[in-house]
Amino acid sequence: MARWRALPAGIDPAVAALVAHLRKAKDFSGLSIKQLGSATGYSTSSWERYLSGRALPPPAAVRSLAEVVGADPVRLLALLDAAVNARRSGPFEPESHSEPAVPSEPTPPSEPVPPSKPVLPPEPTTPEATAAGDDRPDTGVDGDRHHLAGWRQLGLLGCGMVVGAVMVLLLVQPTQVAAARSVSGTTAVAVPEATAFACSYTRQGGRWYAGNSETRTHQLVVDMTGPAVAELQCLLQRAGITPGGIDGNFGPLTESAVIQAQKKFHLDVDGQVGPSTWAALRG
Structure with missing residues (x-):
C-alpha cells in the first residue's frame, strides 16, 4: 500500500474526508494511479490532483472509481457534495469533464427585512365612498395596522419559501438523510437509507x-x-x-x-x- 503525502495545511475537513475515502478506495483496489486513470478514463495527472486534495473530482470520476473498485458510489458522491459546499466560497472548484458540478442543497431564506413602506392591496370601496371621495386623514392607528399587515405578509412569504425548499429536498433526494461526521467536527451530508436484502442460496x-x-x-x-x-x-x-x-x-x-x-x-x-x-x- 502506497504511503501518501500529508494533505496541505488548512485544508477543509470536508475535503480531507473526501480525499481520505478516495485514497482508501484506490489502495484496496491494488491499482496504481496510472492503472486507475486507464480504468476510469481520467488522466494520471487528474487523479494525482484529486488524491492530493489540490482539486475536487467531477461526479463522473467518482462514479467511475466506485465502479472499478467495487465501492458504494452514493457515499462517495455524498462526501463530494459536502466538499463542494465547503469550497464554494474558496479558490477551488471541482473540475468539470462534460458534466455539471454537483448541485448544492437549497438554503433557507434569511430573515425578511420589512420595507419602509409595505405595498398593500387597495381597500374595497363602496359606491358612496367613490362618489363622495375619501379624504379622511391617515391616523396613526391605521398606519400601524398597515405596517403589521406588511410584516405578516412577508412572514407568510418566508415560511412558504422554507416549506417549498423542504419539499424540493424530499422530492429530489427521497432516499437520503443527513448524518455523517467530518474530520474535526460534525458535517451534515447525505447518505442512503438502509436497503433490505435477502439470502436465496x-x-x-x-x-x-x-x-x-x-x-x-x-x-x-x-x-x-x-x-x-x-x-x-x-x-x-x-x-x-x-x-x-x-x-x-x-x-x-x-x-x-x-x-x-x-x-x-x-x-x-x-x-x-x-x-x-x-x-x-x-x-
Missing part, C-alpha cells in the same frame, strides 16, 4: 451464491455498503458465522465475522475480503 458450478452478487474478486473493507456486502453476509451466515444481520453494511460485526471465517478456513487474518476469502465462502 443456490449452488452453481460447485460454488454457493446467495442472490445478491456473483462477485468473486471485489475487495471489501469496513464501511463499504451495497449488494456485494449483503452477499458476503449471507455466505458468512451459511458458514455458521453470524455477521450481525443482512443489511449490506460492512460494519464492526461483519468485520468480526470475516475474521472468524478467515481463522476457520486457515486464511490470512486481516478482516478484509478478497479473492481467497470469497473462494473459501463460496466453496
